[in-house]
Amino acid sequence: MTIDALCFLGVSRFGYQLNAADLVRTLDAEGIATAVVAPVHPRDHDFAAANTEIAAVAGDSGGRLVPLARIDPWDGEAAVDELARAVDGGARGVFLHPAEEYFQINDVRLRPVAERAGELGVPVIVATGFHCLSEAIQVGRFAEWCPDVPVVMTNGGQLNISGLAQSDAEIALGAPNVHILTNGVYRDDFLERTVRNFGADRVLFGSCAPRFEVAYEHRRVHQVHISDEERAQLLSGNASRLFGIGVPA
Template sequence: MTMSIIDFHTHIFPDRIARQAIAALAEDSGEYAPRTDGTLKGLLASMDHAGIGLSVVANIATRPAQMLPIFDFCRNIAGKRIAPLISVHPGNSMDEVNALFLQAADAGIRGVKLHPMYQGFFIDDRRMYPIYQLIEHFGFFVVFHTGFDIAFPGNTQADVERVSTVAKEFRDLLIVTTHVGGWRQWDRAGILGTCGNVYTETSMTLTEMADEEFVKVLSEFDEDRVLFGSDSPWTDQKEMLDRTLRLRLADGRKEKMMYRNAAALLGTGGPS
Protein backbone atom coordinates (compact mmCIF):
# COMPACT_ATOMS: atom_id res chain seq x y z
CA MET A 1 0.00 0.00 0.00
CA THR A 2 1.62 3.24 -1.18
CA MET A 3 0.16 6.51 0.06
CA SER A 4 0.97 9.79 1.70
CA ILE A 5 0.20 10.10 5.40
CA ILE A 6 -1.65 12.97 7.07
CA ASP A 7 -1.54 13.32 10.85
CA PHE A 8 -4.69 15.24 11.76
CA HIS A 9 -3.79 16.07 15.37
CA THR A 10 -0.51 17.73 16.39
CA HIS A 11 0.58 20.69 18.48
CA ILE A 12 3.51 23.10 18.28
CA PHE A 13 4.29 26.55 19.64
CA PRO A 14 6.33 29.55 18.54
CA ASP A 15 10.00 28.92 19.26
CA ARG A 16 10.20 31.66 21.88
CA ILE A 17 7.58 30.03 24.13
CA ALA A 18 7.76 26.35 23.17
CA ARG A 19 9.96 25.20 26.04
CA GLN A 20 7.89 27.02 28.64
CA ALA A 21 4.57 25.88 27.15
CA ILE A 22 5.59 22.22 26.92
CA ALA A 23 6.96 22.24 30.48
CA ALA A 24 3.73 23.73 31.83
CA LEU A 25 1.49 21.29 29.96
CA ALA A 26 3.68 18.32 30.92
CA GLU A 27 2.89 18.95 34.58
CA ASP A 28 -0.63 17.61 33.94
CA SER A 29 0.03 15.14 31.11
CA GLY A 30 0.41 12.07 33.31
CA GLU A 31 2.03 9.16 31.48
CA TYR A 32 2.01 11.14 28.22
CA ALA A 33 5.43 12.76 28.39
CA PRO A 34 6.34 15.07 25.47
CA ARG A 35 8.14 13.34 22.61
CA THR A 36 9.29 16.48 20.76
CA ASP A 37 10.38 19.92 21.94
CA GLY A 38 7.12 21.49 20.74
CA THR A 39 8.70 23.49 17.92
CA LEU A 40 8.05 23.41 14.19
CA LYS A 41 11.55 22.05 13.64
CA GLY A 42 10.91 19.30 16.17
CA LEU A 43 7.62 18.33 14.53
CA LEU A 44 9.15 18.23 11.04
CA ALA A 45 11.95 15.99 12.33
CA SER A 46 9.35 13.69 13.88
CA MET A 47 7.39 13.63 10.62
CA ASP A 48 10.52 12.78 8.64
CA HIS A 49 11.32 9.94 11.05
CA ALA A 50 7.78 8.57 10.81
CA GLY A 51 7.31 9.09 7.08
CA ILE A 52 4.41 11.51 7.53
CA GLY A 53 3.83 13.96 4.70
CA LEU A 54 1.57 16.55 6.32
CA SER A 55 0.52 17.43 9.87
CA VAL A 56 -2.51 19.40 10.98
CA VAL A 57 -1.44 21.74 13.79
CA ALA A 58 -4.11 22.58 16.36
CA ASN A 59 -3.89 25.89 18.21
CA ILE A 60 -6.01 26.99 21.18
CA ALA A 61 -6.82 30.59 22.11
CA THR A 62 -7.03 30.46 25.90
CA ARG A 63 -7.72 34.21 26.01
CA PRO A 64 -9.53 36.49 23.53
CA ALA A 65 -6.31 38.43 22.93
CA GLN A 66 -4.62 35.29 21.58
CA MET A 67 -6.89 35.00 18.54
CA LEU A 68 -4.88 37.25 16.21
CA PRO A 69 -1.38 36.21 17.34
CA ILE A 70 -2.41 32.59 16.73
CA PHE A 71 -3.58 33.53 13.25
CA ASP A 72 -0.24 35.21 12.56
CA PHE A 73 1.51 32.05 13.75
CA CYS A 74 -0.70 29.97 11.46
CA ARG A 75 0.20 32.08 8.44
CA ASN A 76 3.89 31.77 9.27
CA ILE A 77 3.92 27.98 9.54
CA ALA A 78 1.43 27.07 6.80
CA GLY A 79 2.95 25.22 3.88
CA LYS A 80 3.12 21.96 1.94
CA ARG A 81 3.70 19.94 5.12
CA ILE A 82 1.80 21.95 7.73
CA ALA A 83 -1.93 22.71 7.77
CA PRO A 84 -2.64 24.95 10.78
CA LEU A 85 -5.97 25.44 12.53
CA ILE A 86 -6.98 28.87 13.75
CA SER A 87 -8.76 29.35 17.07
CA VAL A 88 -11.26 31.81 18.48
CA HIS A 89 -12.29 32.41 22.08
CA PRO A 90 -15.85 32.68 23.42
CA GLY A 91 -14.88 36.15 24.61
CA ASN A 92 -14.17 37.42 21.10
CA SER A 93 -16.92 39.50 19.51
CA MET A 94 -18.67 38.13 16.45
CA ASP A 95 -17.31 41.05 14.43
CA GLU A 96 -13.80 39.96 15.42
CA VAL A 97 -14.53 36.34 14.57
CA ASN A 98 -16.04 37.24 11.20
CA ALA A 99 -13.03 39.40 10.32
CA LEU A 100 -10.68 36.57 11.29
CA PHE A 101 -12.58 34.05 9.20
CA LEU A 102 -12.38 36.33 6.17
CA GLN A 103 -8.60 36.53 6.57
CA ALA A 104 -8.35 32.79 7.17
CA ALA A 105 -10.33 32.04 4.02
CA ASP A 106 -8.01 34.30 2.03
CA ALA A 107 -5.03 32.46 3.52
CA GLY A 108 -6.47 29.06 2.58
CA ILE A 109 -7.02 27.97 6.18
CA ARG A 110 -10.18 25.87 6.55
CA GLY A 111 -10.27 24.65 10.16
CA VAL A 112 -10.95 26.00 13.66
CA LYS A 113 -9.82 24.34 16.90
CA LEU A 114 -11.87 24.72 20.09
CA HIS A 115 -11.11 23.17 23.48
CA PRO A 116 -13.95 23.44 26.02
CA MET A 117 -11.82 23.01 29.13
CA TYR A 118 -9.06 25.44 28.20
CA GLN A 119 -11.52 27.99 26.80
CA GLY A 120 -14.25 27.83 29.42
CA PHE A 121 -17.36 26.62 27.58
CA PHE A 122 -19.60 23.57 27.21
CA ILE A 123 -19.82 22.26 23.64
CA ASP A 124 -23.62 22.58 23.63
CA ASP A 125 -23.60 26.01 25.30
CA ARG A 126 -25.95 28.18 23.26
CA ARG A 127 -23.63 31.17 23.56
CA MET A 128 -21.32 29.23 21.24
CA TYR A 129 -23.99 28.81 18.57
CA PRO A 130 -23.22 32.06 16.70
CA ILE A 131 -19.62 30.87 16.33
CA TYR A 132 -20.78 27.49 15.03
CA GLN A 133 -23.14 29.24 12.61
CA LEU A 134 -20.28 31.30 11.25
CA ILE A 135 -17.99 28.28 10.89
CA GLU A 136 -20.80 26.58 9.00
CA HIS A 137 -21.38 29.66 6.83
CA PHE A 138 -17.72 29.83 5.77
CA GLY A 139 -17.64 26.13 4.97
CA PHE A 140 -14.90 25.56 7.54
CA PHE A 141 -14.68 22.55 9.84
CA VAL A 142 -14.34 22.66 13.62
CA VAL A 143 -12.08 20.36 15.63
CA PHE A 144 -13.29 19.94 19.21
CA HIS A 145 -11.43 18.31 22.03
CA THR A 146 -13.98 15.67 22.98
CA GLY A 147 -14.41 13.33 25.92
CA PHE A 148 -12.50 13.60 29.16
CA ASP A 149 -9.11 15.29 29.47
CA ILE A 150 -6.17 14.03 31.49
CA ALA A 151 -5.57 17.56 32.83
CA PHE A 152 -9.21 18.02 33.91
CA PRO A 153 -10.30 14.79 35.64
CA GLY A 154 -14.04 14.11 35.49
CA ASN A 155 -14.82 17.28 33.55
CA THR A 156 -17.97 16.95 31.39
CA GLN A 157 -17.70 20.06 29.20
CA ALA A 158 -16.75 18.02 26.13
CA ASP A 159 -18.98 14.97 26.61
CA VAL A 160 -19.95 13.07 23.48
CA GLU A 161 -23.64 13.73 24.18
CA ARG A 162 -22.98 17.46 23.91
CA VAL A 163 -21.30 16.94 20.54
CA SER A 164 -24.30 14.95 19.36
CA THR A 165 -26.62 17.81 20.32
CA VAL A 166 -24.60 20.32 18.29
CA ALA A 167 -24.22 17.95 15.32
CA LYS A 168 -27.99 17.56 15.11
CA GLU A 169 -28.61 21.29 15.55
CA PHE A 170 -26.07 22.24 12.84
CA ARG A 171 -26.35 19.52 10.22
CA ASP A 172 -24.09 21.32 7.73
CA LEU A 173 -21.38 21.97 10.33
CA LEU A 174 -18.42 19.67 9.73
CA ILE A 175 -17.27 18.48 13.15
CA VAL A 176 -14.05 16.60 13.88
CA THR A 177 -14.05 14.89 17.25
CA THR A 178 -10.79 13.81 18.84
CA HIS A 179 -9.65 10.50 20.34
CA VAL A 180 -12.18 8.30 18.47
CA GLY A 181 -15.32 10.12 19.54
CA GLY A 182 -14.21 11.21 22.97
CA TRP A 183 -11.29 10.33 25.22
CA ARG A 184 -12.21 7.62 27.72
CA GLN A 185 -15.86 7.87 26.67
CA TRP A 186 -15.56 5.07 24.13
CA ASP A 187 -18.52 3.19 25.56
CA ARG A 188 -20.70 6.11 24.44
CA ALA A 189 -18.91 7.15 21.25
CA GLY A 190 -21.32 5.19 19.07
CA ILE A 191 -23.93 7.94 19.30
CA LEU A 192 -21.63 10.09 17.15
CA GLY A 193 -21.25 7.43 14.48
CA THR A 194 -24.83 8.03 13.39
CA CYS A 195 -24.20 11.75 12.77
CA GLY A 196 -23.32 12.21 9.11
CA ASN A 197 -21.44 15.46 9.74
CA VAL A 198 -19.15 14.09 12.47
CA TYR A 199 -15.60 12.87 11.79
CA THR A 200 -13.15 11.53 14.32
CA GLU A 201 -9.40 11.13 14.61
CA THR A 202 -7.53 8.33 16.32
CA SER A 203 -5.04 9.87 18.75
CA MET A 204 -4.48 8.67 22.33
CA THR A 205 -6.74 5.67 21.83
CA LEU A 206 -4.40 2.86 20.84
CA THR A 207 -2.38 3.87 23.90
CA GLU A 208 -5.42 3.10 26.06
CA MET A 209 -6.67 -0.24 24.73
CA ALA A 210 -5.83 -3.42 22.88
CA ASP A 211 -5.87 -3.44 19.09
CA GLU A 212 -9.03 -5.55 18.92
CA GLU A 213 -10.93 -3.17 21.17
CA PHE A 214 -9.69 -0.20 19.15
CA VAL A 215 -10.96 -1.73 15.91
CA LYS A 216 -14.32 -2.37 17.56
CA VAL A 217 -14.65 1.25 18.73
CA LEU A 218 -13.50 2.51 15.33
CA SER A 219 -16.21 0.46 13.64
CA GLU A 220 -18.82 2.78 15.19
CA PHE A 221 -17.76 5.39 12.61
CA ASP A 222 -18.18 5.31 8.85
CA GLU A 223 -14.83 4.59 7.20
CA ASP A 224 -15.14 7.82 5.21
CA ARG A 225 -15.10 9.88 8.42
CA VAL A 226 -12.08 8.48 10.27
CA LEU A 227 -8.72 10.30 10.33
CA PHE A 228 -5.32 9.27 11.62
CA GLY A 229 -4.04 11.43 14.48
CA SER A 230 -1.17 11.22 16.97
CA ASP A 231 -1.58 14.25 19.30
CA SER A 232 2.16 14.85 18.94
CA PRO A 233 4.12 15.79 21.01
CA TRP A 234 2.16 13.78 23.58
CA THR A 235 2.74 10.55 21.69
CA ASP A 236 5.42 9.55 19.21
CA GLN A 237 4.23 9.85 15.62
CA LYS A 238 6.20 6.87 14.33
CA GLU A 239 5.04 4.60 17.15
CA MET A 240 1.40 5.54 16.58
CA LEU A 241 1.68 5.23 12.80
CA ASP A 242 3.40 1.85 12.92
CA ARG A 243 0.86 0.47 15.35
CA THR A 244 -2.06 1.79 13.30
CA LEU A 245 -0.71 0.31 10.09
CA ARG A 246 -0.45 -3.09 11.78
CA LEU A 247 -4.17 -3.16 12.59
CA ARG A 248 -6.32 -5.79 10.92
CA LEU A 249 -8.13 -3.41 8.63
CA ALA A 250 -8.60 -3.58 4.87
CA ASP A 251 -6.00 -1.64 2.90
CA GLY A 252 -8.69 0.57 1.39
CA ARG A 253 -9.96 1.53 4.83
CA LYS A 254 -6.44 2.29 6.04
CA GLU A 255 -5.81 4.47 3.00
CA LYS A 256 -8.93 6.48 3.75
CA MET A 257 -7.96 6.87 7.40
CA MET A 258 -4.33 7.73 6.72
CA TYR A 259 -4.79 10.11 3.82
CA ARG A 260 -7.88 10.33 1.65
CA ASN A 261 -10.41 11.47 4.24
CA ALA A 262 -8.09 14.13 5.62
CA ALA A 263 -7.12 15.38 2.16
CA ALA A 264 -10.79 15.78 1.25
CA LEU A 265 -11.57 17.64 4.47
CA LEU A 266 -8.60 19.95 4.04
CA GLY A 267 -9.49 20.57 0.41
CA THR A 268 -6.05 19.57 -0.78
CA GLY A 269 -4.57 16.82 -2.85
CA GLY A 270 -2.14 16.37 0.00
CA PRO A 271 1.64 16.47 -0.05
CA SER A 272 3.41 15.66 -3.28
Protein backbone atom coordinates in the same frame (compact mmCIF):
# COMPACT_ATOMS: atom_id res chain seq x y z
CA MET B 1 1.02 9.66 1.32
CA THR B 2 0.22 9.93 5.03
CA ILE B 3 -1.35 12.95 6.72
CA ASP B 4 -1.29 13.60 10.46
CA ALA B 5 -4.66 15.30 10.91
CA LEU B 6 -3.77 17.27 14.05
CA CYS B 7 -0.62 18.58 15.71
CA PHE B 8 -0.01 21.69 17.80
CA LEU B 9 2.66 24.33 17.31
CA GLY B 10 3.93 27.02 19.66
CA VAL B 11 4.66 27.45 23.35
CA SER B 12 1.53 26.74 25.39
CA ARG B 13 0.62 28.49 28.58
CA PHE B 14 -0.11 24.97 29.86
CA GLY B 15 3.52 23.88 29.67
CA TYR B 16 3.94 21.97 26.41
CA GLN B 17 5.54 23.15 23.18
CA LEU B 18 6.57 22.13 19.69
CA ASN B 19 8.16 24.09 16.86
CA ALA B 20 7.77 23.54 13.13
CA ALA B 21 11.34 22.35 12.52
CA ASP B 22 11.09 19.63 15.16
CA LEU B 23 7.69 18.55 13.89
CA VAL B 24 8.91 18.26 10.30
CA ARG B 25 11.89 16.17 11.45
CA THR B 26 9.47 13.86 13.22
CA LEU B 27 7.26 13.62 10.15
CA ASP B 28 10.31 12.76 8.05
CA ALA B 29 11.32 10.01 10.49
CA GLU B 30 7.86 8.47 10.19
CA GLY B 31 7.45 8.94 6.46
CA ILE B 32 4.52 11.30 6.98
CA ALA B 33 4.04 13.82 4.20
CA THR B 34 1.86 16.45 5.83
CA ALA B 35 0.48 17.55 9.18
CA VAL B 36 -2.54 19.69 9.94
CA VAL B 37 -1.45 22.16 12.62
CA ALA B 38 -3.28 24.32 15.14
CA PRO B 39 -1.87 26.91 17.55
CA VAL B 40 -1.44 26.04 21.19
CA HIS B 41 -3.17 28.30 23.72
CA PRO B 42 -0.76 31.25 23.59
CA ARG B 43 0.65 32.69 26.78
CA ASP B 44 -0.69 36.14 25.92
CA HIS B 45 -4.12 34.81 24.89
CA ASP B 46 -3.73 36.54 21.50
CA PHE B 47 -5.39 34.00 19.22
CA ALA B 48 -5.39 36.33 16.21
CA ALA B 49 -1.58 36.65 16.39
CA ALA B 50 -1.24 32.89 16.91
CA ASN B 51 -3.42 32.19 13.87
CA THR B 52 -1.39 34.61 11.76
CA GLU B 53 1.86 32.98 12.86
CA ILE B 54 0.58 29.46 12.13
CA ALA B 55 -0.52 30.54 8.66
CA ALA B 56 2.92 32.04 7.98
CA VAL B 57 4.77 28.96 9.24
CA ALA B 58 2.56 26.70 7.14
CA GLY B 59 3.06 28.93 4.13
CA ASP B 60 6.83 28.60 4.50
CA SER B 61 6.72 24.81 4.90
CA GLY B 62 6.44 23.89 1.24
CA GLY B 63 3.14 22.11 1.79
CA ARG B 64 4.31 20.05 4.77
CA LEU B 65 2.04 21.90 7.21
CA VAL B 66 -1.61 22.88 6.75
CA PRO B 67 -3.01 25.51 9.15
CA LEU B 68 -6.10 25.52 11.32
CA ALA B 69 -7.53 28.55 13.10
CA ARG B 70 -8.03 28.49 16.85
CA ILE B 71 -10.53 30.76 18.56
CA ASP B 72 -11.86 31.39 22.04
CA PRO B 73 -15.69 31.48 22.01
CA TRP B 74 -15.64 33.71 25.12
CA ASP B 75 -14.54 36.47 22.72
CA GLY B 76 -18.08 36.42 21.32
CA GLU B 77 -18.61 38.04 17.95
CA ALA B 78 -14.90 38.84 17.74
CA ALA B 79 -14.16 35.10 17.80
CA VAL B 80 -16.51 34.49 14.88
CA ASP B 81 -14.93 37.37 12.98
CA GLU B 82 -11.46 35.98 13.72
CA LEU B 83 -12.49 32.61 12.31
CA ALA B 84 -13.53 34.27 9.06
CA ARG B 85 -10.33 36.32 8.92
CA ALA B 86 -8.15 33.26 9.54
CA VAL B 87 -9.93 31.20 6.88
CA ASP B 88 -9.50 34.07 4.45
CA GLY B 89 -5.80 33.92 5.35
CA GLY B 90 -5.51 30.22 4.51
CA ALA B 91 -6.80 28.27 7.52
CA ARG B 92 -8.44 25.01 6.41
CA GLY B 93 -10.61 24.56 9.51
CA VAL B 94 -11.10 25.59 13.11
CA PHE B 95 -9.89 23.94 16.32
CA LEU B 96 -11.83 24.33 19.57
CA HIS B 97 -10.50 23.28 22.97
CA PRO B 98 -13.28 23.40 25.59
CA ALA B 99 -10.94 22.34 28.41
CA GLU B 100 -8.15 24.85 27.80
CA GLU B 101 -10.49 27.75 27.01
CA TYR B 102 -13.03 26.42 29.52
CA PHE B 103 -16.42 26.38 27.83
CA GLN B 104 -19.09 23.79 27.13
CA ILE B 105 -19.11 22.80 23.47
CA ASN B 106 -22.92 22.49 23.50
CA ASP B 107 -23.46 25.92 25.09
CA VAL B 108 -25.86 27.81 22.81
CA ARG B 109 -23.26 30.58 22.64
CA LEU B 110 -21.22 28.20 20.45
CA ARG B 111 -23.93 28.02 17.82
CA PRO B 112 -22.67 31.09 15.90
CA VAL B 113 -19.26 29.41 15.61
CA ALA B 114 -20.85 26.26 14.17
CA GLU B 115 -22.97 28.27 11.77
CA ARG B 116 -20.05 30.41 10.59
CA ALA B 117 -17.99 27.27 9.96
CA GLY B 118 -20.87 26.12 7.81
CA GLU B 119 -20.94 29.38 5.90
CA LEU B 120 -17.19 29.20 5.35
CA GLY B 121 -17.28 25.53 4.43
CA VAL B 122 -14.56 24.44 6.87
CA PRO B 123 -14.44 21.49 9.27
CA VAL B 124 -14.35 21.81 13.06
CA ILE B 125 -12.04 19.79 15.29
CA VAL B 126 -13.07 19.59 18.96
CA ALA B 127 -10.84 18.44 21.82
CA THR B 128 -13.22 15.79 23.13
CA GLY B 129 -13.71 13.72 26.25
CA PHE B 130 -13.36 16.40 28.91
CA HIS B 131 -15.88 15.95 31.72
CA CYS B 132 -18.94 18.19 31.41
CA LEU B 133 -17.19 20.33 28.78
CA SER B 134 -16.80 18.23 25.65
CA GLU B 135 -18.08 14.75 26.19
CA ALA B 136 -19.10 13.02 22.97
CA ILE B 137 -22.82 13.58 23.50
CA GLN B 138 -22.16 17.30 23.88
CA VAL B 139 -20.12 17.36 20.68
CA GLY B 140 -22.98 15.59 18.95
CA ARG B 141 -25.27 18.45 19.96
CA PHE B 142 -22.80 20.97 18.52
CA ALA B 143 -22.71 18.98 15.28
CA GLU B 144 -26.48 19.36 14.93
CA TRP B 145 -25.97 23.11 14.51
CA CYS B 146 -23.80 22.60 11.40
CA PRO B 147 -25.08 19.42 9.74
CA ASP B 148 -23.16 20.03 6.51
CA VAL B 149 -19.84 20.58 8.32
CA PRO B 150 -17.49 17.73 9.30
CA VAL B 151 -17.01 17.76 13.08
CA VAL B 152 -13.99 15.78 14.27
CA MET B 153 -13.68 14.54 17.85
CA THR B 154 -10.15 14.04 19.20
CA ASN B 155 -9.29 11.11 21.47
CA GLY B 156 -11.73 8.82 19.68
CA GLY B 157 -14.47 10.91 21.29
CA GLN B 158 -13.44 9.89 24.81
CA LEU B 159 -10.66 10.11 27.36
CA ASN B 160 -11.86 7.19 29.48
CA ILE B 161 -12.32 4.59 26.75
CA SER B 162 -14.55 2.25 28.70
CA GLY B 163 -18.18 1.63 29.55
CA LEU B 164 -20.57 4.40 28.65
CA ALA B 165 -17.80 6.58 27.22
CA GLN B 166 -17.58 4.26 24.23
CA SER B 167 -21.35 4.17 23.93
CA ASP B 168 -21.51 7.96 24.01
CA ALA B 169 -18.91 8.19 21.25
CA GLU B 170 -20.92 5.78 19.13
CA ILE B 171 -24.11 7.73 19.77
CA ALA B 172 -22.37 10.91 18.60
CA LEU B 173 -21.14 9.07 15.51
CA GLY B 174 -24.77 8.43 14.68
CA ALA B 175 -24.73 11.95 13.21
CA PRO B 176 -23.33 11.59 9.68
CA ASN B 177 -21.09 14.66 9.99
CA VAL B 178 -19.26 13.44 13.12
CA HIS B 179 -15.79 11.89 12.82
CA ILE B 180 -13.06 10.77 15.21
CA LEU B 181 -9.30 11.06 15.45
CA THR B 182 -7.38 7.94 16.38
CA ASN B 183 -5.12 9.53 19.00
CA GLY B 184 -5.14 7.93 22.43
CA VAL B 185 -7.51 5.11 21.48
CA TYR B 186 -5.75 2.14 23.05
CA ARG B 187 -8.51 -0.33 22.14
CA ASP B 188 -8.03 -1.54 18.60
CA ASP B 189 -11.46 -3.13 18.66
CA PHE B 190 -13.10 0.28 19.11
CA LEU B 191 -11.42 1.63 15.98
CA GLU B 192 -12.23 -1.55 14.08
CA ARG B 193 -15.86 -1.41 15.20
CA THR B 194 -16.13 2.26 14.24
CA VAL B 195 -14.84 1.50 10.74
CA ARG B 196 -17.19 -1.48 10.45
CA ASN B 197 -20.32 0.24 11.81
CA PHE B 198 -19.88 3.83 10.59
CA GLY B 199 -17.45 3.58 7.69
CA ALA B 200 -13.74 4.13 7.15
CA ASP B 201 -14.50 7.66 5.96
CA ARG B 202 -15.35 8.67 9.54
CA VAL B 203 -11.93 7.99 11.11
CA LEU B 204 -8.73 10.03 10.70
CA PHE B 205 -5.19 9.35 11.84
CA GLY B 206 -4.11 12.22 14.07
CA SER B 207 -1.36 12.24 16.67
CA CYS B 208 -2.18 15.43 18.60
CA ALA B 209 1.57 15.92 19.07
CA PRO B 210 3.20 17.01 21.30
CA ARG B 211 0.53 15.89 23.79
CA PHE B 212 0.84 12.42 22.22
CA GLU B 213 3.77 10.84 20.39
CA VAL B 214 3.64 10.83 16.59
CA ALA B 215 5.45 7.49 16.15
CA TYR B 216 3.27 5.67 18.66
CA GLU B 217 0.04 7.08 17.25
CA HIS B 218 1.17 6.31 13.70
CA ARG B 219 1.88 2.70 14.68
CA ARG B 220 -1.60 2.42 16.21
CA VAL B 221 -3.28 2.88 12.83
CA HIS B 222 -1.07 0.25 11.22
CA GLN B 223 -1.94 -2.43 13.76
CA VAL B 224 -5.74 -2.31 13.60
CA HIS B 225 -7.40 -5.10 11.65
CA ILE B 226 -8.94 -3.32 8.68
CA SER B 227 -8.42 -3.62 4.94
CA ASP B 228 -5.60 -1.84 3.13
CA GLU B 229 -8.15 0.35 1.37
CA GLU B 230 -9.73 1.34 4.68
CA ARG B 231 -6.32 2.03 6.23
CA ALA B 232 -5.47 4.33 3.33
CA GLN B 233 -8.59 6.34 4.09
CA LEU B 234 -7.58 6.70 7.74
CA LEU B 235 -3.99 7.61 6.92
CA SER B 236 -4.59 10.14 4.18
CA GLY B 237 -7.80 10.05 2.17
CA ASN B 238 -10.13 11.43 4.80
CA ALA B 239 -7.84 14.28 5.89
CA SER B 240 -7.18 15.18 2.27
CA ARG B 241 -10.92 15.40 1.64
CA LEU B 242 -11.90 17.22 4.82
CA PHE B 243 -9.09 19.79 4.81
CA GLY B 244 -8.71 20.20 1.07
CA ILE B 245 -5.12 19.02 1.11
CA GLY B 246 -3.83 18.94 -2.43
CA VAL B 247 -6.46 21.54 -3.38
CA PRO B 248 -5.32 25.17 -3.87
CA ALA B 249 -6.19 27.40 -0.90
